[in-house]
Amino acid sequence: MRTQVGIIGAGPAGLLLSHLLHLNGIESVILEARSRAYVEGRIRAGVLEHPVEQLLTETGVGMRMRAEGLPHEGVILRTEGRDHRIDFKALTGKHVMVYPQHKIVQDLIAARIAAGGQILFEAEGVSIHDVRTDAPYISYEMDGRATRLDCAIVAGCDGFHGISREAIPASARQSFEREYPFGWLGILADAAPSSEELVYASHDRGFALLSMRSPTVSRLYLQCAPDEDISQWSDDRIWAELSTRFTRDGFSLREGPITQKGVTPMRSFVVEPMQYGRLFLLGDAAHIVPPTGAKGLNLAAADVSVLTRALTAWFRSGATAGLDSYSETCLRRVWKAQRFSWWMTSLLHRFSSHTPFERRVQQAELDAVFGSVAASTVLAENYVGLPLIL
């Protein structure tokens, strides 16, 4: 089989890339290790930056998002029982869109299939070859049969645990990494959200986040140990701990049946460069952020915008400038999002290593954000999203 762009991974990065390339007249084939039902049901991100919401709308895949998504004009930061609202609308004129990642994945798969796009699910043993030549190919097995996909470009969109990043020789890449000494215990509950806007709570017992998936489904997180044993957390214990961390006069947490529980470790990671010959890395394959800034999915969309522009120019006229600067262009935005995600994480979590002095400085930093329009504006600008191409 032959195509112009061979894409590995049908997450948001791979699907959006295939969709945007199609709109620009470029063919692609997606190879995905998992089943369609699995990728369509995977619960992950929930917050779309303003430029990403616009991109989905402008490219014709925003219908359900506009009908079912919840535009949010601010978030609440809660500490010591006090709320401080970051008013996105007033500070930036923009909002974010709360719309679940698995629905974006469903919407993109439907759009690709309707347009005759090829997504090969349950592809096994995917492996990348000859990316330093002008005839790269991807080998894989489908229904027990060895097959190859010849292409001009390979797009590695296979997430943090994929194989694409490793296809760059160790001597040609450098990794930057930070692991945090905590994780998030996340739940999905059939309960109406207890607040109209997201609440980021900094508490002596640890961070907690109140988010949502719809007017009847809440998504909540608790800071926990990175290797927390989920079996030690009964539903009652989770609700009691959430209730303590969200304490504020007049606030009560709405409870309901917990339908999903899981622990996510927290990590910052970047690989440089994001390109090797004809192989381009996008999204989580190239970078991971801790979820505190809600940036992961949005960064994937930004990489896709940069590569689409570069590939469109290259396939149309042979211009290589966009491809040559792909990594540098993406990394400029990636590092800004890394800084913001690291800062939000450092600001709001409880670090057991903190000395009493460091704890006081952390509390003062939060107070400094509350007390300054300038500082609140910096937070708001980063949260609603920088332009996709910087």
Ligand code: RFL
């Ligand atoms: P994905 O979504 O991991 O998709 C990669 C795809 O590649 C497939 N794959 C392979 N296919 C073929 N062969 C192989 N060898 C393969 N190896 C893997 C996988 O099956 C999968 O389908 O990466 P992508 O597309 O780069 O998208 C990135 C986002 O999924 C991720 O950044 C976000 O979910 C991060 N994230 C959040 N981002 C936000 O922007 N806002 C948020 O509010 C937000 N909250 C979150 C999050 C991530 C979380 N977790 C679970 C990590 C909250 C959480 C708890």
Ligand code: PHB
């Ligand atoms: C979510 O709804 O899953 C979510 C929202 C905001 C974050 C992280 C996760 O910062």
